[in-house]
Amino acid sequence: MLAGLRDPALYRYLPDPPPTDLAGLARHYRRIAGGRSPDGADLWCNWIVRRNADRQCVGSMQATIEAFAERGERVLIGYMILPRFWRLGYAREAVTAMLDSLFDAQGCQVAEALVDTRNAGSLALLAGLGFRIAHRIQDADHFAGATSHEYELMLDRARWRSRPARPASR
Template identity: 45%
Template sequence: MDEVFLAGLMCRGLEPEQISEMTTIKAESLALVPLRRSHASQLYTILSDPRLYDFIPDRPPETIEELEQRYSLLEKGTSPDGRELWLNWAVFTTADWRPVGIMQATVRRGIDADIAYIISRDVWGVGYGRTATRAMIDHIFTTYDLQAVRALVDTRNYRSIGMIETLGLKPVRFIRNADHFKGEASDEYEFVLSYNDWRMGRNFD
């Protein structure tokens, strides 16, 4: 499917100022498509795996309708006070248009962004998580004049830690008892990629 067609299709019915924030990102064999309510039925199966939520304070959706309601709220693209952009993408393989995950960036223009992601366990080890996350980071750095991108990761989530370190994010802080969910305390590492380090990394690619 054509990238321009997809962007137009997914943004139908939105206000012009919202459309400007909605960009389909091409990344090797993947496409990151702005998340819409209509994606709920496609993503429900992969997001229903409870193992995906071992290290985050969230839970699998119980129904497609629940996921639709959640995505309807996210479609607005901004926090209630308008200070943050809430950018969310559904990740698809371009070969067969198969959903493999979601990407999220909470952007404070001219300052920084927090990133998060969920990738289907069916494709762990393939490299899709790294490819999609790198594409998202490149997009938000080049689009929103950011000074840094950061991620908070549970210290037990070795797979996620390994992945973001390959993208140049560096641990800058250990946060004890950062959260408490599923009956356990969660310690976290804060990882940061500065704009200068990101730019230098791109120069050596």
């Protein structure tokens, strides 16, 4: 993951800085693998995406479940695929697997994503999975010398379950 995460192409629409060294990345992964936010209010689910054929790491998926009433109702998702694996269908497959888990196993009702309005690839991915734009957030962030605006996209469990069958795993 470290080598792939150093590619600046990943951060065009993301405010996060790339990891500087292995120890820092390992610390970050240990922290998020704890499974809960420090105040205990949110459940953190994180996955590294690996290719079946050779177990190569191709990206990561993230889900933050609001854990009120001991039951996840709403989940905020995030994802990235390392640039050398772009446009091979990995994000579609991995986000699909993540949503299956969140809606079926975790009992989430609504999935949300926050996407920079310029991030055409991510917006097309989510539209293809059935997400719809719910809000536009003006001046959501400021990074790389520019102000970024975001769309909040949503998908509910009923809509997800009524989707056509997905292609086989690779």
